[in-house]
Amino acid sequence: EIVMTQSPATLSVSPGERATLSCRASQSVSSNLAWYQQKPGQAPRLLIYGASTRATGIPARFSGSGSGTEFTLTISSLQSEDFAVYYCQQYNNWPPEITFGQGTRLEIK
Amino acid sequence: QVQLQESGPGLVKPSGTLSLTCAVSGGSISSSNWWSWVRQPPGKGLEWIGEIYHSGSTNYNPSLKSRVTISVDKSKNQFSLKLSSVTAADTAVYYCARWAAVAVAFDIWGQGTMVTVSS
Numbered sequence: 001e002i003v004m005t006q007s008p009a010t011l012s013v014s015p016g017e018r019a020t021l022s023c024r025a026s027q028s029v030s031s032n033l034a035w036y037q038q039k040p041g042q043a044p045r046l047l048i049y050g051a052s053t054r055a056t057g058i059p060a061r062f063s064g065s066g067s068g069t070e071f072t073l074t075i076s077s078l079q080s081e082d083f084a085v086y087y088c089q090q091y092n093n094w095p096p097e098i099t100f101g102q103g104t105r106l107e108i109k
Numbered sequence: 110q111v112q113l114q115e116s117g118p119g120l121v122k123p124s125g126t127l128s129l130t131c132a133v134s135g136g137s138i139s140s141s142n143w144w145s146w147v148r149q150p151p152g153k154g155l156e157w158i159g160e161i162y163h164s165g166s167t168n169y170n171p172s173l174k175s176r177v178t179i180s181v182d183k184s185k186n187q188f189s190l191k192l193s194s195v196t197a198a199d200t201a202v203y204y205c206a207r208w209a210a211v212a213v214a215f216d217i218w219g220q221g222t223m224v225t226v227s228s
Binding site: 001032034036042043044045046049050053055087089091095096097098099100101102103 | 145154155156157160168170171172204206209212213214215216218219220221
């Protein structure tokens, strides 16, 4: 099983500042990496797929980078609606396997 | 646009079988996408349970494989989850989600349904 490790567990940032979230895979997942945002009581929302492609309707302040085992989600200028939990997720072709990181809680400083 | 809606009992007895259905609206379940179940225990992270294609092909999380069955009903445009021999550890919000082949990610999610395992 490919294990996804996110850091930090909690990140405190002030509105308007930049937030950088990390995700590490226990083995290479190429660019098969997605990021999701989840707010309390809601389903996750796809932000980034293919490690760096924004999903439809996602603001340009969200960007993803990385490949292989190291990935980063950057939010350039935090808005109030961005404070949430963020999950990374990998996909492995064979055997078919989908695993999530444990999440990073982004909170207001 | 495609929407997903989970339904099923909110309470299941220990050792029983959890059964949920996901209705697909605004699109066909026979499109070129896989359809998945994902769960989230209270206050915890996300766990992929398994997926199905409209042909009936399935893939399961190895940690749950022995207890999981996912099936599809194309005539009703829906797919279903059965999880047997449940314990309190299976208490969670269960989501159905569409795995988009182009994005290689879950692009559409249901709202989720809470299932509690308790006597």
